[in-house]
Amino acid sequence: ILNVEQSPQSLHVQEGDSTNFTCSFPSSNFYALHWYRWETAKSPEALFVMTLNGDEKKKGRISATLNTKEGYSYLYIKGSQPEDSATYLCAFAYGGSQGNLIFGKGTKLSVKP
Amino acid sequence: DAGVTQSPTHLIKTRGQHVTLRCSPISGHKSVSWYQQVLGQGPQFIFQYYEKEERGRGNFPDRFSARQFPNYSSELNVNALLLGDSALYLCASSRSGGADEQYFGPGTRLTVT
Numbered sequence: 273i274l275n276v277e278q279s280p281q282s283l284h285v286q287e288g289d290s291t292n293f294t295c296s297f298p299s300s301n302f303y304a305l306h307w308y309r310w311e312t313a314k315s316p317e318a319l320f321v322m323t324l325n326g327d328e329k330k331k332g333r334i335s336a337t338l339n340t341k342e343g344y345s346y347l348y349i350k351g352s353q354p355e356d357s358a359t360y361l362c363a364f365a366y367g368g369s370q371g372n373l374i375f376g377k378g379t380k381l382s383v384k385p
Numbered sequence: 386d387a388g389v390t391q392s393p394t395h396l397i398k399t400r401g402q403h404v405t406l407r408c409s410p411i412s413g414h415k416s417v418s419w420y421q422q423v424l425g426q427g428p429q430f431i432f433q434y435y436e437k438e439e440r441g442r443g444n445f446p447d448r449f450s451a452r453q454f455p456n457y458s459s460e461l462n463v464n465a466l467l468l469g470d471s472a473l474y475l476c477a478s479s480r481s482g483g484a485d486e487q488y489f490g491p492g493t494r495l496t497v498t
Contacts, residue, residue: 276427303484304483304484306486306487308489314491315388315389315475315488315489315490315491315492316428316475316489317489318486318487318488321484321485321486323484361427361428363427363428365484371416371418371433371435371440371441371479371482371483372418372430372433372441372443373418373420373428373430373487374430375420375427375428375429376427377425377426377427378427
């Protein structure tokens with residue numbers, strides 16, 4: 273059974289703090305790693321798709337790194353803002369079933385003003 | 386461009402009934418995937434369709450079926466509903482369904498009583 277683990281489960285930070293989350297996935301048969309942000313009452317929003325070992329991607333204050341050999345990805349948020357409050361999901365796609373995303377349970381981030 | 390749309394938004398059904406959920410992808414997207422999300426869990430993959438062909442199926446019973454139409458819209462059908470089918474059903478579209486970003490709709494909240 274393929275399993276994707278995310279930690280921590282939840283995180284409470286103050287506005288202006290920088291934070292990071294971890295996504296662990298199987299290191300064999302890797303195809304892609306997706307990150308999504310899911311705000312309450314909205315649709316999950318794609319942040320990054322990463323396919324190469326060592327990939328680093330950035331969108332504004334949010335960035336992500338990928339290590340396919342050891343099976344982990346980090347998501348970083350610099351200078352958290354209240355609007356960053358959301359659940360952050362990672363999803364693993366493996367070779368031979370690329371459209372089948374295996375999601376972790378997510379990290380719920382709350383940013384207090 | 387309009388995003389992914391799903392209908393209905395909410396639905397209440399009784400055990401044993403049948404339900405049909407609908408999804409319209411983003412214009413130009415040929416792949417549609419369906420996910421089931423229950424509280425506290427990440428979305429779980431049900432089906433992927435590409436160019437009207439089933440490309441992948443998750444670990445769901447045969448009561449679940451889907452199809453994709455020539456205009457790339459899709460239906461998810463669930464027969465003989467069980468209480469455990471109560472969940473948020475998400476549809477996602479992508480250009481080709483490989484490592485592409487998947488764009489999610491707002492979901493259909495199904496309650497089975």
